[in-house]
Amino acid sequence: MLETVELSKSFKGKTVVDGVSLYLDQGESVGLLGPNGAGKSTTISMISSLLAPTHGDVLLRGKSVIKHPQDIRRVLGVVPQEIALYEELSAYENLQFFGRIYKLKKTALESKIQEVLEIVGLRERQKELIKTFSGGMKRRINIAAALLHNPQIVIMDEPTVGIDPQSRNHILDTVRYLNLEKGTTVLYTSHYMEEVEQLCKRMYIMDHGKVIASGTKEELGRILSSEDTILLQLDAYDDAFIEEIRSLDPVRQVERTDQGLKLIIAKQSRVLSSIVQSAERHSVQLINMHVHTPSLEDVFLHLTGRTLRD
Amino acid sequence: MVPVFLAQWMKEKRSPYMVLIFISISIAAALLFGSNMDIKLKIDTFRGEGVTVEEAERWIDRLNESGAFIFSLRAEEESLADVRQGRSDMAVRLLKDDYRIIAVMESTNVELVQQHMQAVYHEEFRIMAAASHAEDELEFREAMKTYMEQPPLKLQSSTSSGSELRSYDMRLQLLFGFSLFLAMLTVGFRVNAMTAEKISGIWNRVILSPLTKTEMYLGHLTYSTLIGIVQITMVFLLAKYLFGFSLGHSFGMLAMIVVLYTMTIVAMSMLFTGILRTPEQFGAIFTSIVPIMPLISGAYMPPGTITNDVLLFIGQFLPLQHALDALIGVSIYEQGWTDIYLPLAKLLLMAVIFFGVGINLVERRRL
Numbered sequence: 001m002l003e004t005v006e007l008s009k010s011f012k013g014k015t016v017v018d019g020v021s022l023y024l025d026q027g028e029s030v031g032l033l034g035p036n037g038a039g040k041s042t043t044i045s046m047i048s049s050l051l052a053p054t055h056g057d058v059l060l061r062g063k064s065v066i067k068h069p070q071d072i073r074r075v076l077g078v079v080p081q082e083i084a085l086y087e088e089l090s091a092y093e094n095l096q097f098f099g100r101i102y103k104l105k106k107t108a109l110e111s112k113i114q115e116v117l118e119i120v121g122l123r124e125r126q127k128e129l130i131k132t133f134s135g136g137m138k139r140r141i142n143i144a145a146a147l148l149h150n151p152q153i154v155i156m157d158e159p160t161v162g163i164d165p166q167s168r169n170h171i172l173d174t175v176r177y178l179n180l181e182k183g184t185t186v187l188y189t190s191h192y193m194e195e196v197e198q199l200c201k202r203m204y205i206m207d208h209g210k211v212i213a214s215g216t217k218e219e220l221g222r223i224l225s226s227e228d229t230i231l232l233q234l235d236a237y238d239d240a241f242i243e244e245i246r247s248l249d250p251v252r253q254v255e256r257t258d259q260g261l262k263l264i265i266a267k268q269s270r271v272l273s274s275i276v277q278s279a280e281r282h283s284v285q286l287i288n289m290h291v292h293t294p295s296l297e298d299v300f301l302h303l304t305g306r307t308l309r310d
Numbered sequence: 311m312v313p314v315f316l317a318q319w320m321k322e323k324r325s326p327y328m329v330l331i332f333i334s335i336s337i338a339a340a341l342l343f344g345s346n347m348d349i350k351l352k353i354d355t356f357r358g359e360g361v362t363v364e365e366a367e368r369w370i371d372r373l374n375e376s377g378a379f380i381f382s383l384r385a386e387e388e389s390l391a392d393v394r395q396g397r398s399d400m401a402v403r404l405l406k407d408d409y410r411i412i413a414v415m416e417s418t419n420v421e422l423v424q425q426h427m428q429a430v431y432h433e434e435f436r437i438m439a440a441a442s443h444a445e446d447e448l449e450f451r452e453a454m455k456t457y458m459e460q461p462p463l464k465l466q467s468s469t470s471s472g473s474e475l476r477s478y479d480m481r482l483q484l485l486f487g488f489s490l491f492l493a494m495l496t497v498g499f500r501v502n503a504m505t506a507e508k509i510s511g512i513w514n515r516v517i518l519s520p521l522t523k524t525e526m527y528l529g530h531l532t533y534s535t536l537i538g539i540v541q542i543t544m545v546f547l548l549a550k551y552l553f554g555f556s557l558g559h560s561f562g563m564l565a566m567i568v569v570l571y572t573m574t575i576v577a578m579s580m581l582f583t584g585i586l587r588t589p590e591q592f593g594a595i596f597t598s599i600v601p602i603m604p605l606i607s608g609a610y611m612p613p614g615t616i617t618n619d620v621l622l623f624i625g626q627f628l629p630l631q632h633a634l635d636a637l638i639g640v641s642i643y644e645q646g647w648t649d650i651y652l653p654l655a656k657l658l659l660m661a662v663i664f665f666g667v668g669i670n671l672v673e674r675r676r677l
Contacts, residue, residue: 050514050518070520074520078514078518080511080514080515082511083510084510084514084515085510086512097313097317097320100312100313100316101521102519146515
């Protein structure tokens with residue numbers, strides 16, 4: 001349905017997006033993952049026809065979006081990362097405005113406003129001003145505004161950044177509803193791996209403007225099929241300890257976490273006793289140790305050498 | 311265009327205070343500062359050596375017959391103490407057949423008092439000289455007074471259209487000056503809403519809709535123009551019907567000037583929006599520059615006060631100066647279209663240039 005071909009964008013000689021090719025089939029929910037500055041928002045801007053690419057093309061059902069931007073604008077709903085709403089107006093008035101710019105007639109507009117308010121769970125609060133809403137409620141109205149014209153494709157640019165868990169769950173439910181119940185094609189960008197794992201069947205991982213991996217959860221998981229992950233919970237440790245752990249033969253990667261270290265090691269290697277001995281030598285108290293199969297977060301770490309939230 | 315216009319209107323309805331406050335300030339400032347223009351300057355006088363109280367009072371009566379000053383007799387010490395301590399600009403010592411003005415520094419007021427006193431003394435000495443040849447001095451003075459009331463020659467002035475020439479109304483100029491100035495602020499902040507919408511992402515959302523860019527600009531700019539026109543018109547109507555200002559009889563022409571001026575300041579605000587990158591920059595720089603414009607345009611001063619060539623040159627590039635010229639021409643001097651076409655043409659030219667450059671700059675900038 002929607003495809004990007006070798007999409008690139010440079011600003012003042014600096015390449016922000018570099019040869020990105022991806023596709024979305026009708027009714028599919030696809031994740032676009034990457035840390036801040038990976039080029040996700042620029043890619044979205046080019047897909048939605050807001051930004052002209054330096055190189056490459058975006059095709060909607062085989063037709064160039066660059067040459068015919070109106071085609072994609074008719075079927076596309078974009079939920080921007082920022083709260084693109086009038087703070088001084090009520091939720092209802094904002095939706096009324098966004099419905100009017102899509103030239104919805106009075107009766108259709110009224111029923112559509114009530115429908116999208118119902119979807120985002122804010123029908124009871126529609127008369128309240130946006131500036132009185134919490135961050136999560138604003139984000140929900142931000143989504144509602146993109147749904148008024150029944151878009152076939154919805155692009156969501158990090159819609160859950162900085163909000164409370166209740167609103168986050170509501171937004172995730174909304175995305176599921178749109179994709180599963182209404183058959184809307186969704187491109188969901190986030191740097192929260194667990195959200196993309198929950199919502200999307202396929203995903204693209206971006207870093208430094210490039211797609212570095214893509215596929216289903218299972219396909220991506222197989223990248224680390226020959227590895228295990230060990231989480232070490234430590235009370236205190238120094239660089240010398242990390243270096244010694246890193247020098248252990250089966251250890252492929254070491255990453256600091258909030259509570260200690262995360263190690264990616266060769267599968268079924270006998271390294272635990274060496275870790276314990278190293279901890280004793282460096283007087284590091286080992287509080288807990290957990291071995292598990294690598295997650296997509298670990299895949300990202302393996303591919304980029306950094307975590308999604310870096 | 312209509313949805314963008316309506317959204318701006320809904321925001322205004324939610325918070326109409328700025329427009330209402332600016333309307334109130336326009337009228338209040340015109341009334342306050344305009345009334346000060348009618349107040350006469352008080353000048354203390356005291357008797358010099360050999361001058362009797364009667365002689366001093368006679369001179370004071372003569373000096374108070376005309377002019378923009380009220381002379382009063384006081385004790386020398388008090389008058390001089392007030393000058394020394396800066397409570398008054400000057401004091402006048404009355405001498406036998408002469409006077410001295412005592413001031414700590416030269417000022418326009420001192421010059422005006424000097425001119426007035428010189429004229430009165432000069433006239434009085436001529437009358438005294440003529441009276442000295444008369445048999446009865448009192449009778450001569452009476453005859454002269456009667457003669458001056460019905461002089462053999464009368465000079466009558468009229469406007470170019472033949473109607474009665476009215477004296478210059480400074481209050482009206484101030485009303486125009488303040489209302490045009492404050493409209494610039496109202497309009498500027500409305501146009502600045504476009505930059506705010508670009509930063510908040512609303513602008514991009516609208517671009518992705520079937521609405522065209524032309525419609526988006528038209529929605530914003532039409533609203534800004536209309537709110538400016540409404541603000542100025544309300545000030546004029548309140549001034550005329552509530553506070554008795556005389557705005558002349560050509561309301562159609564006044565309306566035309568207001569419409570053209572508002573379009574020009576919308577265009578000027580667009581230019582500022584194009585040059586400045588953020589709404590905050592606009593708020594800081596626009597509000598710093600705009601208050602200087604009425605000063606350079608001479609909106610707060612009697613005509614002809616500004617003589618500096620540089621200021622006069624800069625004033626040519628300010629919409630306010632041309633709108634003020636046209637409004638004063640129509641309302642005070644009852645000028646017609648042929649008299650005010652030049653300031654109107656300049657406003658129109660500015661509007662076209664400012665719009666062209668402003669929109670171009672806004673479109674080139676990537677936020």
